[in-house]
Amino acid sequence: MDAYKQSASSLLDTYTSFCFEVLIMAVKELTILVVCSLIVCTGSEIFTSTDKISHLFGEEKFLLDAFSLYIDAEEEIVKKMKRDLLLLQLGTYSDPVDPEQIKDPVAAFILLIRLRSEWMSIEKYTSSSLSEYNVYQTVLEYAEIPQVEDLQGAALGLISLQELYKLYPHNITKETSLNAAQAYFVGFVAYNENKFQHAFLWFLYSLGRLTQYSTVTENELLRYLSDSAYHFGSLPVAIYFSQRLFNLDPTNEEVKVQLDLYRFLRYQKTSNKDIFTLINESSNSYEALCRGETSKRQMALSCRYSTGGGNPRLMYAPVKEEVEWDEPRIIRYHDIISDRDIESLKNISRPLLSRSETIGGVTNIRTSQSVFLDEGYPVVARTSKRQMALSCRYSTGGGNPRLMYAPVKEEVEWDEPRIIRYHDIISDREIEILKNISRPLLSRSETIGGVTNIRTSQSVFLDEGYPVVARVNQRIADITGLSMKSAEHLHVQNYGIGGKYEPHYDELDTENDRIATFLIYMSDVEIGGSTVFPKVGVALKPKKGSAVLWYNLHKNGNVDLNTEHAGCPVLRGNKWVANKWIHEYGQEFRRPCSLSYWK
Numbered sequence: 001m002d003a004y005k006q007s008a009s010s011l012l013d014t015y016t017s018f019c020f021e022v023l024i025m026a027v028k029e030l031t032i033l034v035v036c037s038l039i040v041c042t043g044s045e046i047f048t049s050t051d052k053i054s055h056l057f058g059e060e061k062f063l064l065d066a067f068s069l070y071i072d073a074e075e076e077i078v079k080k081m082k083r084d085l086l087l088l089q090l091g092t093y094s095d096p097v098d099p100e101q102i103k104d105p106v107a108a109f110i111l112l113i114r115l116r117s118e119w120m121s122i123e124k125y126t127s128s129s130l131s132e133y134n135v136y137q138t139v140l141e142y143a144e145i146p147q148v149e150d151l152q153g154a155a156l157g158l159i160s161l162q163e164l165y166k167l168y169p170h171n172i173t174k175e176t177s178l179n180a181a182q183a184y185f186v187g188f189v190a191y192n193e194n195k196f197q198h199a200f201l202w203f204l205y206s207l208g209r210l211t212q213y214s215t216v217t218e219n220e221l222l223r224y225l226s227d228s229a230y231h232f233g234s235l236p237v238a239i240y241f242s243q244r245l246f247n248l249d250p251t252n253e254e255v256k257v258q259l260d261l262y263r264f265l266r267y268q269k270t271s272n273k274d275i276f277t278l279i280n281e282s283s284n285s286y287e288a289l290c291r292g293e294t295s296k297r298q299m300a301l302s303c304r305y306s307t308g309g310g311n312p313r314l315m316y317a318p319v320k321e322e323v324e325w326d327e328p329r330i331i332r333y334h335d336i337i338s339d340r341d342i343e344s345l346k347n348i349s350r351p352l353l354s355r356s357e358t359i360g361g362v363t364n365i366r367t368s369q370s371v372f373l374d375e376g377y378p379v380v381a382r383t384s385k386r387q388m389a390l391s392c393r394y395s396t397g398g399g400n401p402r403l404m405y406a407p408v409k410e411e412v413e414w415d416e417p418r419i420i421r422y423h424d425i426i427s428d429r430e431i432e433i434l435k436n437i438s439r440p441l442l443s444r445s446e447t448i449g450g451v452t453n454i455r456t457s458q459s460v461f462l463d464e465g466y467p468v469v470a471r472v473n474q475r476i477a478d479i480t481g482l483s484m485k486s487a488e489h490l491h492v493q494n495y496g497i498g499g500k501y502e503p504h505y506d507e508l509d510t511e512n513d514r515i516a517t518f519l520i521y522m523s524d525v526e527i528g529g530s531t532v533f534p535k536v537g538v539a540l541k542p543k544k545g546s547a548v549l550w551y552n553l554h555k556n557g558n559v560d561l562n563t564e565h566a567g568c569p570v571l572r573g574n575k576w577v578a579n580k581w582i583h584e585y586g587q588e589f590r591r592p593c594s595l596s597y598w599k
Contacts, residue, residue: 105161106176109154112146113182155189159198166278166401169205174471175427180206180214184221191228200228200237200275209467219248226258234275235266278401303392304412322392348377395422400478408479414538417562419550422479426472426545431522433468435576438492445493445501457501457567461489476518476580480549483586486512492522495529495575501567503534506581507552507559514581515591520547522576529575530568535561539568542575553584555594 162172169183178186187202207221222245229238242259249255305318320334352371395410396403409423442458464470469490477484495501506517519531521542531540531548540548552563567575 105158106173106178109158110176110178110182112151112154116146116151151185152189155186156193158186159190159195162198165405167405168278169201170471170474171402177467180209180211181216183209184216187224191224196228196232197275200225200232203228219245229275230262232275233273235262235269235272237275238262239266305414348373397479398481402478413540413548414536417550417560419538419548421540421546421548423546425475425479425547426520430468430472434492434522434578437462437466442494457493457495459491459493461491463489473580480516480518482516482582482590484582486583486585488581491579493577493579495567495570500569503564503566505552505559505564512583512585513553515553515584515587516549516551516582518547518549518580518582520578522578523574525570525573525575527573528568529570529573531565532568533562533565535564555591556596557593
């Protein structure tokens with residue numbers, strides 16, 4: 001264990017030492033030169049020789065020059081410290097940490113890393129300070145700086161959350177991302193705890209975040225990826241990453257021997273584990289309860305707009321219907337009576353109230369007063385014919401493990417075509433990142449016929465090279481249950497004042513057509529900007545952070561003519577949306593085809 005701690009500490013501290021050593025090298029060399037020059041005079045009785053005294057003029061000039069160079073070198077170190085201070089300030093203020101944010105375990109882990117690696121590196125400057133008033137060293141002596149054990153414990157905490165809720169690195173870092181070195185450290189801890197699948201997934205996450213400034217190397221990651229896959233029992237994956245490592249360094253005999261061994265073992269073994277997919281192998285009832293896997297579970301909010309089975313009085317104003325329980329079926333209807341009608345009913349009833357009875361008469365079983373009101377009162381007649389409204393529920397995307405811990409709010413906006421709104425599926429921070437990425441890249445949106453006044457907006461397609469885009473795409477896949485392999489890149493659009501998109505269909509009438517549209521609202525709009533479906537009379541108001549899903553094609557592959565839709569002109573406000581057009585390929589088993597002409 002001591003070796004493990006030492007290795008972890010070395011991993012954190014190595015990258016901070018190199019730059020500092022380079023900076024002070026010049027100072028050391030100058031010191032050596034000064035000492036060597038003084039050695040010439042050591043032990044010599046200068047006062048006894050005029051010649052030696054005359055040489056002191058040259059020695060003094062040399063010392064002045066050396067001292068000047070020494071000051072220059074010290075000033076370079078001060079400049080470096082000021083640069084480091086600026087970077088630390090930018091890092092701290094651009095991503096502030098407060099008690100609320102610490103509820104996010106990833107943010108807490110990053111704070112520990114920052115205090116341990118970045119701030120402790122400053123001690124190398126201040127420990128040998130010439131100043132009599134070294135405030136930093138004094139504060140550091142009393143500061144509670146995290147130790148290596150704290151970082152290891154935090155990393156193990158992240159891994160435990162993953163194991164319990166079956167979360168992948170990109171799920172647990174949904175709100176706060178780790179850089180390559182930070183993710184590598186989590187993988188390193190998992191590897192030393194023999195949690196090889198989680199180690200592999202963190203090393204893979206780290207590999208995807210490598211930059212030229214990363215302190216972890218591609219060679220290190222490839223070696224650990226190969227080792228983790230081998231220990232987990234996924235030899236094809238181990239061979240793949242060993243081959244990549246060998247391609248980077250063909251002279252490395254150790255890697256070549258390892259690669260040959262893996263290939264030999266591959267032919268001896270017929271079955272291999274899937275290292276990329278987390279499987280729930282635990283039967284622990286405690287863990288099941290933590291994940292919400294109870295034997296009898298409330299449907300939680302199954303909500304929809306209801307027309308009472310096609311009642312013409314409700315076609316224009318459907319009512320909000322919420323299923324509270326399935327057996328017995330208990331339904332709540334929202335907003336079916338106004339405050340004014342409520343007060344009218346109270347005022348009518350007050351002078352008429354009498355003790356409520358049961359079948360056995362007046363008893364303590366029922367202690368209230370009541371009255372029956374007939375439809376002779378207009379307000380009573382009105383309440384029997386009211387709006388129903390929303391069918392809402394918490395959805396796990398059909399049992400997706402990534403949504404078991406945090407189900408999404410699903411609201412049925414319309415039944416035919418089925419239009420579903422998902423609430424709070426993207427954070428304000430992610431929205432701002434997408435906007436900042438998109439702004440310099442926006443260009444005039446086009447239709448099939450090119451640039452026209454049918455569509456007045458600017459847009460850009462963003463690929464998964466941006467981590468935030470990759471996260472959003474994965475979230476869409478989790479919610480819809482559809483594959484993103486044949487989907488188009490995320491399409492970010494900005495509608496200005498008067499911006500619109502006239503009625504159109506999203507399907508393209510081509511092979512591998514757009515089977516579904518997932519539309520994310522990235523802003524609220526003060527006036528206008530609704531998404532409308534003219535053929536069915538549906539209007540959806542933009543709500544920041546929510547998204548709507550509809551299928552452009554029936555299950556038989558024919559276009560659903562009721563999905564014609566439009567973006568209303570923006571009268572006041574700034575409308576930002578992001579589209580994800582999902583195509584047919586890859587959905588064969590996720591949304592099976594139908595042979596029916598009507599479906």
